[in-house]
Amino acid sequence: MARRLINCVVNGDETDFLCEDGDSLLDSLRNEVGLTGVKEGCGTGDCGACSVLLNGRVTCSCLVFSPEADGATITTVEGLADGDHLHPLQECFLEGAALQCGICTPGFLVAAKALLDANPNPTESEVRYGLAGNLCRCTGYDKIVRAVLEAAAQMREANV
Amino acid sequence: MRYFAPTTVEEAVGLLAEAPGRKVFAGATDVIPQMRAGRPEPDGLVDLKHIDRLVGVRKTATGWVIGAATPTSQLTGNAELSAEFPGLCEGAGLIGSDQVQNRSSLGGNLCNASPAADSVPAMVVNAMRAVIASGGGTRTVAVQDVPTGPGRTTLAPGEFVIEFELDSAPANTGDAYLRLIPRTEMDIAVVGAAARITLDASGTVTAAALALGAVAPTVVRVADAESALVGKAIDDDVLAAVAAAASAACNPIDDKRGTITYRRHVAGVLAKRAVTIAAERARNRASGTPSTNGGSH
Numbered sequence: 001m002a003r004r005l006i007n008c009v010v011n012g013d014e015t016d017f018l019c020e021d022g023d024s025l026l027d028s029l030r031n032e033v034g035l036t037g038v039k040e041g042c043g044t045g046d047c048g049a050c051s052v053l054l055n056g057r058v059t060c061s062c063l064v065f066s067p068e069a070d071g072a073t074i075t076t077v078e079g080l081a082d083g084d085h086l087h088p089l090q091e092c093f094l095e096g097a098a099l100q101c102g103i104c105t106p107g108f109l110v111a112a113k114a115l116l117d118a119n120p121n122p123t124e125s126e127v128r129y130g131l132a133g134n135l136c137r138c139t140g141y142d143k144i145v146r147a148v149l150e151a152a153a154q155m156r157e158a159n160v
Numbered sequence: 161m162r163y164f165a166p167t168t169v170e171e172a173v174g175l176l177a178e179a180p181g182r183k184v185f186a187g188a189t190d191v192i193p194q195m196r197a198g199r200p201e202p203d204g205l206v207d208l209k210h211i212d213r214l215v216g217v218r219k220t221a222t223g224w225v226i227g228a229a230t231p232t233s234q235l236t237g238n239a240e241l242s243a244e245f246p247g248l249c250e251g252a253g254l255i256g257s258d259q260v261q262n263r264s265s266l267g268g269n270l271c272n273a274s275p276a277a278d279s280v281p282a283m284v285v286n287a288m289r290a291v292i293a294s295g296g297g298t299r300t301v302a303v304q305d306v307p308t309g310p311g312r313t314t315l316a317p318g319e320f321v322i323e324f325e326l327d328s329a330p331a332n333t334g335d336a337y338l339r340l341i342p343r344t345e346m347d348i349a350v351v352g353a354a355a356r357i358t359l360d361a362s363g364t365v366t367a368a369a370l371a372l373g374a375v376a377p378t379v380v381r382v383a384d385a386e387s388a389l390v391g392k393a394i395d396d397d398v399l400a401a402v403a404a405a406a407s408a409a410c411n412p413i414d415d416k417r418g419t420i421t422y423r424r425h426v427a428g429v430l431a432k433r434a435v436t437i438a439a440e441r442a443r444n445r446a447s448g449t450p451s452t453n454g455g456s457h
Contacts, residue, residue, distance in 0.1 A: 004163075021161055021162050021163035021205075022161040022163070022195075022201065022205075024192070043196055044192070044193040044196055044197075045189055045192070045193060045256065045257075045259065045260055046346075048257065048259055051259055054262075057231075057233070057262040058258055058259050058262060059259055059262050059263060060259045060260070060263075062192070063187070063188050063189050063192050063193075063259075063260070063263060064188065064263075065163055065188060065192075065205070065207075067163040067165070067207075068163075068165075068207060068209075111258065111259065114258065115258075129345060130258060132257055132258075132345040132346050133256065133257020133258050133259045133260065133346065134257075
């Protein structure tokens with residue numbers, strides 16, 4: 001069967017790639033588009049390491065068929081920074097040592113961005129529930145939660 | 161495997177009629193993990209999300225119509241629906257993480273036919289109906305008549321759910337859904353319980369519905385609990401009868417999440433609590449107080 005051509009916008013750039021109908025968006029982003037910040041953890045939607053924004057909504061890219069991306073707008077962790085300026089979430093993860101092995105980090109950053117887009121001033125509890133779809137086996141989550149709260153505070157201040 | 165994205169119900173019906181090995185999907189949150197776990201890959205997957213009628217929450221003159229492929233985040237994000245049917249939105253909102261919520265749907269949750277499907281008990285107590293595309297037309301059935309056992313439904317090959325109909329709640333009515341899981345978030349229900357209660361001005365129950373999930377091969381309506389409630393004011397004796405009826409209605413399995421004995425006991429506890437919350441919401445609605453979100457997340 002002929003491979004299918006998909007046109008979409010990834011991190012602000014018009015992008016096209018070829019896929020088989022049964023491919024996952026995760027595999028296409030990594031292997032065809034070259035965005036290896038998107039990580040594969042479980043491959044079944046439990047761990048959130050493959051989180052991307054699909055048309056602005058946080059989604060596990062392992063649970064999306066690549067043809068579904070045709071015409072879509074996608075943001076991966078590579079799209080968070082503004083040139084050389086890291087996103088406040090990325091800065092706060094670095095400053096707060098909110099990562100150890102790092103494989104969950106891109107997914108946490110993308111999910112945290114979606115969380116703060118929807119709720120710029122979350123409580124700790126809202127952050128914990130909001131990030132419940134992202135698993136981390138290193139940090140015990142505490143530093144991640146604190147980094148997200150700190151980034152939220154900085155972003156609110158910057159927007160005043 | 162081929163992927164199809166029809167834009168009309170008729171086109172989807174035609175695609176399914178062409179080849180019997182094709183299946184419909186909405187968010188793929190069940191179909192992809194099942195393929196990964198080794199279930200045979202379908203010959204083709206028909207994506208229902210490009211059909212306008214299948215996506216969206218619409219208010220009508222008599223109630224609501226919810227497209228079968230609507231992401232459940234659109235239900236929990238709809239303030240008016242959440243205020244009128246907080247229990248339904250609690251159940252729908254418990255299907256997985258935020259990532260999953262942006263893909264999971266009532267149609268998928270019902271037709272995947274897991275006994276533990278979190279949205280189904282609340283759909284049942286609210287007497288929701290499934291409108292099913294069938295051959296050249298449609299047929300409408302009660303949600304509780306769709307699942308017949310784990311992974312099995314009454315849908316014939318080539319049929320799929322288009323949308324759900326939900327009548328406006330009568331005055332002084334509240335619903336609630338509670339589930340027990342071994343952790344605080346992101347797990348499969350050991351037991352789920354949905355209740356809907358309508359009260360009269362004196363606080364007497366005029367209508368009651370109770371449904372349990374994860375305690376039998378399909379969702380279970382607990383008729384004995386409902387008859388124990390109707391005509392009574394809710395007190396400890398009535399709640400004890402509700403709990404006993406709920407425990408007796410269970411036909412659970414033993415598994416790593418819970419034993420038969422444990423599930424029976426918890427079903428009674430959750431049934432009492434769900435009835436209590438639903439009745440509280442019914443009272444608050446009567447007095448004009450907004451519904452509280454008293455359910456577990």
